Amino acid sequence: MLTEAEIRAHDDQRTLGPEGEAELQKLLARSLPESGRLLDAGGGSGALVHVLRRLGARVIVCDLDASMLRAAARRAPGTALVQADLTAPPVRDDCVDGVHLSDVLHLVPDWRGALTELARVLWPAGALLVKIGGGASGLAEELSSAAYERSPLPVRRNDLTAPEQLDPVLAALGLHLREECTLTTVRHATLRQLTDRLANNPFHLPGTASQRRAAAEAALSSSD
Numbered sequence: 273m274l275t276e277a278e279i280r281a282h283d284d285q286r287t288l289g290p291e292g293e294a295e296l297q298k299l300l301a302r303s304l305p306e307s308g309r310l311l312d313a314g315g316g317s318g319a320l321v322h323v324l325r326r327l328g329a330r331v332i333v334c335d336l337d338a339s340m341l342r343a344a345a346r347r348a349p350g351t352a353l354v355q356a357d358l359t360a361p362p363v364r365d366d367c368v369d370g371v372h373l374s375d376v377l378h379l380v381p382d383w384r385g386a387l388t389e390l391a392r393v394l395w396p397a398g399a400l401l402v403k404i405g406g407g408a409s410g411l412a413e414e415l416s417s418a419a420y421e422r423s424p425l426p427v428r429r430n431d432l433t434a435p436e437q438l439d440p441v442l443a444a445l446g447l448h449l450r451e452e453c454t455l456t457t458v459r460h461a462t463l464r465q466l467t468d469r470l471a472n473n474p475f476h477l478p479g480t481a482s483q484r485r486a487a488a489e490a491a492l493s494s495s496d
């Protein structure tokens with residue numbers, strides 16, 4: 273369960289600006305049938321539901337966290353919400369036209385199991401869109417690594433760090449790469465803002481709010 277402040281911090285870190293959202297919308301339009309059923313797997317607070325809906329898709333958000341789903345209900349009323357682990361979604365075989373998976377897989381310990389389940393629910397000609405997540409770059413990456421080192425708890429991050437790792441897993445599931453693309457992201461922040469975001473966002477640094485704050489502040493004070 274996340275606090276309102278943690279959910280706000282998470283939402284504040286979504287990095288798709290208008291340009292990135294327009295690119296995502298075009299990608300969805302060429303990958304998915306019109307008016308299909310789209311599973312936003314690990315869709316969280318529904319930050320991208322408005323983009324997914326623009327196509328006319330019926331969106332189902334599936335997420336482990338009830339507080340994120342409550343935020344999704346407020347943000348996108350009328351969206352179907354399912355609270356479940358992606359390794360065991362209560363969804364029938366072959367019943368969605370598309371799966372959208374953005375910034376989630378890096379948090380799932382059994383990410384291969386989650387992909388297996390998502391392939392099961394996807395109908396054979398459907399499309400799976402994956403952004404693996406956790407891939408900060410530059411200063412944000414340096415600061416998070418330094419804070420992770422100072423966190424008293426193990427960092428919540430699995431072994432999935434590069435898109436190429438998906439290839440053999442997807443091929444074994446009978447899924448073939450149709451397209452690889454880069455979306456335009458927005459990452460403007462001062463060092464203080466980056467530190468505050470790191471301290472406030474439980475997905476980037478595990479532990480209590482005060483443990484995250486201490487690790488993030490220690491990382492900030494040691495940066496040059």
Ligand SMILES: C[S@@+](CC[C@H](N)C(=O)[O-])C[C@H]1O[C@@H](n2cnc3c(N)ncnc32)[C@H](O)[C@@H]1O
Pocket residue numbers: 286313314315316317318319320334335336337340356357358359373374375376379380381475
């Ligand atoms: C960084 S957020 C991304 C949310 C959303 N996809 C977006 O792009 O705004 C990661 C989400 O994955 C969810 N999550 C993590 N592990 C999960 C799992 N095993 N099953 C379902 N959801 C999971 C978290 O609860 C959280 O809402």
